[in-house]
Amino acid sequence: ILSKRIVVLPGDGIGPEVCSEAVRVLRAVSSRFGHEFEFDYQLMGACAIDATGSPLPDATLEACRRADAVLLGAIGDPKYDNDPTAKVRPEQGLLGLRKALGLYANIRPITAYDQLLEHSPLKAERIQGTDILIFRELTGGIYFGEKGRSEDRTWAYDHCTYSRDEILRIAHRAFKAAETRRHQLTLVDKANVLETSRLWRETVQSIAPEYPSVALDYLFVDNAAMQIILNPKQFDVILTENMFGDIISDEASVIAGSLGLLPSASVGDGAALFEPIHGSYPQAKGKGIANPIATILSAALLLDHFNLQEEADCVRDAVQHALDQGVVTPELNPSTLYTTEQVGNFIAYSV
Amino acid sequence: ILSKRIVVLPGDGIGPEVCSEAVRVLRAVSSRFGHEFEFDYQLMGACAIDATGSPLPDATLEACRRADAVLLGAIGDPKYDNDPTAKVRPEQGLLGLRKALGLYANIRPITAYDQLLEHSPLKAERIQGTDILIFRELTGGIYFGEKGRSEDRTWAYDHCTYSRDEILRIAHRAFKAAETRRHQLTLVDKANVLETSRLWRETVQSIAPEYPSVALDYLFVDNAAMQIILNPKQFDVILTENMFGDIISDEASVIAGSLGLLPSASVGDGAALFEPIHGSYPQAKGKGIANPIATILSAALLLDHFNLQEEADCVRDAVQHALDQGVVTPELNPSTLYTTEQVGNFIAYSV
Numbered sequence A, B: 001i002l003s004k005r006i007v008v009l010p011g012d013g014i015g016p017e018v019c020s021e022a023v024r025v026l027r028a029v030s031s032r033f034g035h036e037f038e039f040d041y042q043l044m045g046a047c048a049i050d051a052t053g054s055p056l057p058d059a060t061l062e063a064c065r066r067a068d069a070v071l072l073g074a075i076g077d078p079k080y081d082n083d084p085t086a087k088v089r090p091e092q093g094l095l096g097l098r099k100a101l102g103l104y105a106n107i108r109p110i111t112a113y114d115q116l117l118e119h120s121p122l123k124a125e126r127i128q129g130t131d132i133l134i135f136r137e138l139t140g141g142i143y144f145g146e147k148g149r150s151e152d153r154t155w156a157y158d159h160c161t162y163s164r165d166e167i168l169r170i171a172h173r174a175f176k177a178a179e180t181r182r183h184q185l186t187l188v189d190k191a192n193v194l195e196t197s198r199l200w201r202e203t204v205q206s207i208a209p210e211y212p213s214v215a216l217d218y219l220f221v222d223n224a225a226m227q228i229i230l231n232p233k234q235f236d237v238i239l240t241e242n243m244f245g246d247i248i249s250d251e252a253s254v255i256a257g258s259l260g261l262l263p264s265a266s267v268g269d270g271a272a273l274f275e276p277i278h279g280s281y282p283q284a285k286g287k288g289i290a291n292p293i294a295t296i297l298s299a300a301l302l303l304d305h306f307n308l309q310e311e312a313d314c315v316r317d318a319v320q321h322a323l324d325q326g327v328v329t330p331e332l333n334p335s336t337l338y339t340t341e342q343v344g345n346f347i348a349y350s351v
């Protein structure tokens, strides 16, 4: 009998609703397979600012450090977005947590679900069969470099830096993933302009001989932003730096037809964090219309991380079953009236 | 009788072929309308490195400074891309020219052509009627900040900076454009993470009251990368910084169904430069298959810049006529056998 401590950070907006359903599914897994999952709820994001003044309270960070895994809903509140002078922001909580836990690799699978092809803005024949795994570097680059203003506040700066070691550790993970898939790795960068990109290209090139079965190629980020839409099936594993990964992975999400389906895992040397790629979607908060599937699939990645392969597949099968049966929230089928909770329940019962 | 000096920079790959056709069309315009256009051919890019050692020879820069406008084909050669240690790169010529001529605003119209809806990877109903104008800042940000390596070359940096004045001058242009269009301006940034983005948001906000008829809104770049594909019709004028503009505008080009149709204008306080948004596409060089339309439409923007409205519209009508008649290169219709030159000729005769 396996016993694990999972910190749950419901966060803001629809975060708490989708987290509830993922926890429900994890409880179904633990009772069916006889594991012990302990859930420890903590504050992060705007809700944490409101309650404690800090987007990442010490208690939250400590709990995450001691946890076997962290499950996150979503964070962010529009009241902070259009106030460029706000001193504390919900996002600082998430960025601080990524850094503190050393979650240097964000991994996002992008799959075109056959049942949902018609939902994609892309033509079905272009996307059917798409299966991409994006590795986004998550604790470096312009996100974490020095930033600030001139004394008179008339100019601002953000510094982007990368070290060879920061690149190596995620590059090895990406190569290894490619070895278990279709043996193709695409590095996305802007090596014709940026020195950091040239370091990425040089570093990734330098370890390629260690993975002789993997074909490595390179794309400039502007070209990649086109190719992902023009011909997503050309990609297997994509590796890229933090800012480009943020843009490219959200862009790629349109292939799946809904943001509400896409999970992510953020891993490092120790703890790991699992979250849907969608945001806190405050307009939908409390309406019961949020799609819990992305968070439930994030919980499946969490089970993968615990090496509970059968359990994880069981969750994914249950999600497939819900899609097959049309038990989905209104954004996937405006004529059904299933709520967030009903979808979660259906999936939990199918586990 | 109007007399103008146009510097032509054919560049690399398919650049010379597409430039020839645009010049052919401009000659047709000058003879039909009785203008005098003088064409001065100069080297820039990989061809300039090969001939002179420099991607932007002094003679080229001097000629551009004295010109009324510059028409560019494309630059870039793969032999420089995968050599992170190359000291001289074709792109430095283009970046140097943008900076030297003070071309701070890159303007890209994105239109869905009815005749070409089926070419887009996007479903026709999502894109029909799309008409976006992107303003990309072109001489600031991470492209032109300090960049370099640590002494032992194990880490690299690129600095992004923006000043209030750099933002103001392009923001005013974007607001003015929105006033003549559908009165909507979207600023794309990453203000939840970057200090430079917060300066953009604050600066653009501060002048919004001068344009009371324009509705200003904001999108984070990751969300923008999705929205442009999910619902491109929601956008009128988009304003953004250099790196985000590079990615977002190339991404948006998929809406048109072909990169081969999209022109751009780069303007500043003095000279102006016109170029297709596609690259040098070396694989197609010399095969007569390159689509000259993007460069011909860039020439139309050049005529706009000379205030030759009737002439510019006449070129655009001729392009429409070619599309209507199916006189297009193979990428738009694999069953036709029209060459680059035949398409250019057809358009020039229709002027």
Ligand SMILES: CC(C)[C@H](C(=O)O)[C@@H](O)C(=O)O
Pocket (backbone or CB within 6 Å): A076, A091, A094, A095, A246, B192, B193, B222
């Ligand atoms: C909320 C924000 C800081 C974050 C990011 O940019 O990394 C989000 O967009 C993401 O991709 O997880």
Ligand SMILES: CC(C)[C@H](C(=O)O)[C@@H](O)C(=O)O
Pocket (backbone or CB within 6 Å): A192, A193, A222, B076, B091, B094, B095, B246
């Ligand atoms: C060639 C390259 C330096 C350039 C850029 O990134 O600006 C190109 O991609 C463009 O968009 O004009």
